[in-house]
Amino acid sequence: MSYLETVAGIGENEALKRTIARLNSSEHALVGPGDDSAVISAPDGRFVVTTDTLIEGHDFRLDWSSAYDLGWKAVASNLADVAAMGAVPTALVVALTVPGNTQVSWLENFADGLKAACLALAPGCGVVGGDLASSDQVMISVAAHGSLEGREPVLRSGAQVGDVLAVAGTLGRAAAGLALLQSGNRDAISAYDDLVNVQRRPKPPIRAGVEAVLAGATSMLDLSDGLARDAARIAKASQVTLQIDPMQLQGFEAVLEEAARAIEANPADWVIGGGEDHSLLATFPSGSALPRSFKPIGVVLPAGPAPVLLGVQPVPERGWDSSRAAAS
């Protein structure tokens, strides 16, 4: 490869230009990339904003995820945070740091992943600005924006005693995919590549966020750290206890059983403790018709000693904390 094909070779500005040129534009951008700031439409006079970062060695490994995968995942994880407010994603800004010897083709594949995720998960949403800088580690920081379209945001704090607890999307698949990759068992990785691919390119149910708010959801969040830990966040914010029905998790576990057997793991751990599927957890008033994207998994009880119960058992707040993981 020639020197000219690396980021250091062509310079950050040129590399950024070539990357941005591959992206789809946001339908909501009044001024797109290329000036000091972008200008985005916010028709109801408000916008939602969130930020999430992926770090090489902590959130991903370059030998397990392609540049395309990482672009996709950075978009998906941020869009899920927008959807969890009941909002429609409109615009992203992406800060990327890479070593200077990174091939420009890597950046192009990353851009293709950003674009593909926008088109697949939130059509109309696009990247409206970016920053490219040199570092020792690959780091991807995205800020995502959305429109509430005149509706009120769905917060974590609105769950009411008697509500139904429900989930849209998969549970435990990304964790299963990670465990497969960590096992190093090539046969299992190949046999269950559908799970590995959820880890690499999660497909959060973005539209389900709006469906939830239209159905009267009282609280909602994005399951990024696992059902146990994220359910506890709703419970604490709403000052209630969430009781999950273990019977309702059996379907989620069943699809993971074969893969779990192949690497001697417990599928229930993945379902209750695994994050990164970026599914949506929400509560709905008792008796309301749930959107078809949501499956009931429990009920909201008055606050007890444990924020989350699995049946009658308190659920430890398991989940993933990359900082603790790094320190351990």
Place this chain on the structure above:
Amino acid sequence: MSYLETVAGIGENEALKRTIARLNSSEHALVGPGDDSAVISAPDGRFVVTTDTLIEGHDFRLDWSSAYDLGWKAVASNLADVAAMGAVPTALVVALTVPGNTQVSWLENFADGLKAACLALAPGCGVVGGDLASSDQVMISVAAHGSLEGREPVLRSGAQVGDVLAVAGTLGRAAAGLALLQSGNRDAISAYDDLVNVQRRPKPPIRAGVEAVLAGATSMLDLSDGLARDAARIAKASQVTLQIDPMQLQGFEAVLEEAARAIEANPADWVIGGGEDHSLLATFPSGSALPRSFKPIGVVLPAGPAPVLLGVQPVPERGWDSSRAAAS
């Protein structure tokens, strides 16, 4: 220090909570930090957004800048990009990565720097969301948002032949500060600490952005990469040549001469090539009354062979590209 006082010790979520607790709130936040996303007011149905990243070893050194300095600088550099559109800054999201052994007190000082910069440079603006993760290098990525308050954004592409070229803020001081730090000359660093402090905590003229648009500015940008390079951006986007009058730069050079002599540097290089003061460069229709914050430094000519002239000499597009710097 006890284990509990590091980020890894208390965990990222707890460390993030303690950091966010020190911040001022945004007057424009309808929903602040703590949920999946924040909700920000955008009264005229639009918002501006920009992102900029600072990387340890490339954009700063931890022995030259305190956590407070870095918080300040991350805010200042992003607010300048909002101001350069003619917008009023409203809200920031901040993604920070630090090694797990970073002291929580470092994070607290960082938060204090974020807050102080918001209060000093753009009262009413605040941090509405954040992300904290572990990495080998300190990395700070900010996305900043602003309101155009019903006015049209000022782009880089609007400069007209005959316009006056003008600058709000200082030129070359941050570059002088960096050169002083790089010189290792302790006496000079101490004698010219006002310049070193501009490098550490730049004070871009944020309000001058709105003043410019009210005065009819036809183009504007934030001088982050230096006058030569950033002026060329306006010239290319507007398809004109910018002619800078060297006489008008003498005042900017004069205040740097003593420091330059102390470390055998050329103050003119700092003024024309040095970035990071984050001053605003704008063009105004000929004969218009410039805002008091702006000083005229040149005129807009029809596009010639060079995008920028200093007197009659073409100006090489010098400036800082951290990727090239890293590769050289």
